[in-house]
Amino acid sequence: MTGPRIRPRRLRATPAWRRLHRETRPEASRLVLPMFIAEGASEARPIASMPGVVQHSTDSFRAALHRAAEAGIGGVMLFGVPEHKDALGSGATDPQGILNVATRIAISEVGDQLVVQTDLCLDEFTDHGHCGVLDARGTVDNDASLERYRDMALVQAEAGSHLLGLSGMMDGQVAALRDGLDAAGRADVALLAYSAKYASAFYGPFRDAVQSSLQGDRRSYQLDPANRREGAREVDLDVAEGADVVMVKPAMTYLDVLADAAAVSPVPVWAYQVSGEYAMIEAAAAHGWIDRERAIDESLTSIVRAGADAVLTYAAVEAAERWKDA
Ligand code: PBG
Numbered sequence: 001m002t003g004p005r006i007r008p009r010r011l012r013a014t015p016a017w018r019r020l021h022r023e024t025r026p027e028a029s030r031l032v033l034p035m036f037i038a039e040g041a042s043e044a045r046p047i048a049s050m051p052g053v054v055q056h057s058t059d060s061f062r063a064a065l066h067r068a069a070e071a072g073i074g075g076v077m078l079f080g081v082p083e084h085k086d087a088l089g090s091g092a093t094d095p096q097g098i099l100n101v102a103t104r105i106a107i108s109e110v111g112d113q114l115v116v117q118t119d120l121c122l123d124e125f126t127d128h129g130h131c132g133v134l135d136a137r138g139t140v141d142n143d144a145s146l147e148r149y150r151d152m153a154l155v156q157a158e159a160g161s162h163l164l165g166l167s168g169m170m171d172g173q174v175a176a177l178r179d180g181l182d183a184a185g186r187a188d189v190a191l192l193a194y195s196a197k198y199a200s201a202f203y204g205p206f207r208d209a210v211q212s213s214l215q216g217d218r219r220s221y222q223l224d225p226a227n228r229r230e231g232a233r234e235v236d237l238d239v240a241e242g243a244d245v246v247m248v249k250p251a252m253t254y255l256d257v258l259a260d261a262a263a264v265s266p267v268p269v270w271a272y273q274v275s276g277e278y279a280m281i282e283a284a285a286a287h288g289w290i291d292r293e294r295a296i297d298e299s300l301t302s303i304v305r306a307g308a309d310a311v312l313t314y315a316a317v318e319a320a321e322r323w324k325d326a
Contacts, residue, residue, distance in 0.1 A: 024304050025304075026297070026301050026311075026319075027323070028071060028072040028074075028319070028320035028323055028324065029072060029073070029074045030074060030309065030310045030311060031073045031074055031300075031312075031316035032073065032074055032075045032077055032115075032310055032311065032312045032316060033073055033076050033312075033313070033314070033316035034077045034078075034312055034313075034314060035056060035064065035065075035077070035079065036053070036054070036055045036079045036080075036210065037056045037057075037058070037061050037078065037079070037080055037098055038055035038056065038057065038081040038098070039080070039081060039091075039097075039098035040083050041056065041058075042057055043057050043060065047205070047209045049204070049205035049208045049209075049275070049279050050209060050279055050282070050314060051279075051286070052282070052314070052318075053209065053278075053314050055081055055209065061102060062105060062109055065106055065109045066109065068110070068316070069114055071316075071317045071320035071321050072324065074114070074115060075115030075116065075162075075310075076106060076110075076114055076116060076117065077117040077118070078099060078106060078116070078118050078119065078161075079099070079119045080092075080124055081098065081124060081210050082097060082099075082124065083098075085125055086125075086126070086127055087126060087127060087128065087134065088126070088148065089122035089124075089125030089126040089148065090125065091125040092124075092125040092148070092152045093148070093151045093152050093155050094155075095155055095158065097125075097155075099124070099156075100155055100158075100159040103156060103159035103160055103161050115162050115163055116161055117161065117163040117164070117165050118156045118164060118165060119165045119167055120149060120153060120164045120165055120166050120167065120168070120177070121149075121165075121166075121167040122145070122148060122152075122168065123168075123212055124210045128215045129212040129213055129214035129215055130214070130215070130216075131167070131169065131170070131218065131221065132144070132148070132168055132170055133148055139220070140170075140220060142171055142221075146176040149166070149168060149170070149173055149176065150180040153180055153189075154181070154186070156189075157181060162189070162190060163190045163191070163192050164177065164189060164191055165194065166191060166243075167194040169194065169197050169221040169222050169223075172241070174237075174238045174243045177191060178191060178241065190245070191242065191243050191244050191245075192243070192244065192246075192247060192270070193238035193245070193246050194247045194272075195231075195234045195235045195238040195243065195247060195248070195261070196223060196232075196235060196246075196249070196254065197222050197247070197248075197249045198223045198224070198225050198231075198250065198253075199217065199218050199223060199224065199225065200222075200253070200274065200276070201276065202250045202253065202274050202275065202276030203250075203276060204275065204276050205275035205278070206274065225253070231254070231257035231261070232257070232264070235260075235261045235269075239265060239267055243267060244267060244268075246261060246265055246268075246269055246270070247270045248269065248270075248271050249271065249272035250272060250273070251271040251272060251273045251274070251277065251299075251303045251311065252273065252302070255302065255303070258306045259306045261307065262307025262308070262309075268309040268310065269308060269309055270309060270311065270312065271303050271306075271308040271311050272311075272313075273299065273303060273311055273312065277299070278315065281295045281296060281299065293322065296315045296318075297322075300313060300319060
């Protein structure tokens with residue numbers, strides 16, 4: 001009797017074999033925690049559609065920053081939730097605006113331990129909820145938005161941000177901000193381009209998190225979920241414009257785009273496991289339908305396996321703490 005000569009099961013037989021044979025090792029240092037800071041909040045406020053995630057007060061924010069640094073994650077990505085919104089998103093360029101205040105806090109508390117990153121986009125600050133400013137016809141005006149982004153970049157750099165997260169999906173935004181920063185003597189500030197950012201249903205809970213009521217949709221500037229080649233093209237353009245890091249977003253529904261980018265990009269490629277991806281896991285786990293921790297770990301492993309050098313995820317700190325004990 002001869003059985004199969006080749007038996008892949010040999011290397012799966014024991015925990016010791018599986019540990020030795022593992023191809024992908026997600027590490028705490030690869031994780032980035034997105035955080036929300038609400039102007040005027042006296043204490044942390046839960047976000048209903050994102051269990052375990054809060055809009056921070058400045059006090060709870062400080063405590064969470066130290067916990068994140070202690071857990072050994074790589075960085076934090078900050079989002080501001082302003083009390084007042086207007087058509088131009090004025091709060092974004094106000095040095096006393098909540099995001100800039102939060103950035104100064106993060107730099108002073110953990111700036112030597114974590115890469116402090118800031119969302120550079122107007123949607124948290126505009127009353128219409130779009131990522132840019134609108135023209136007379138109500139269309140998002142690309143070049144006028146670039147002007148606002150340039151001002152925003154200088155204010156964020158001044159607040160101390162290490163890495164600006166360009167999530168607006170305007171054409172030419174990387175080049176415009178690189179030029180603006182360099183001309184202002186801020187060649188030290190790095191740019192993370194949300195290059196392949198898709199017009200996704202999975203951003204739903206984020207709108208609750210930043211209390212944004214979007215008028216219309218973002219399909220005239222974010223990518224069509226059907227397009228793979230266009231994702232690769234956006235990555236190429238952003239690299240050519242001087243991006244230090246490129247990103248694919250969301251993560252789990254775009255692993256092909258991520259793998260494409262990882263195969264060719266000369267700069268690091270990150271992925272963003274967005275609010276809806278996190279909420280889906282939480283919701284299924286709350287019903288007892290999946291094992292929450294295994295699902296989180298499997299999802300993060302799959303994103304790293306597909307080629308992500310780092311992952312933005314709302315589960316960053318708990319995953320890092322869990323992996324430490326493993
Ligand atoms: C734009 C921005 C969005 C997210 C991050 N940056 C919202 C959007 O583009 O609609 C979504 C993140 C998430 O869903 O977790 N500032």
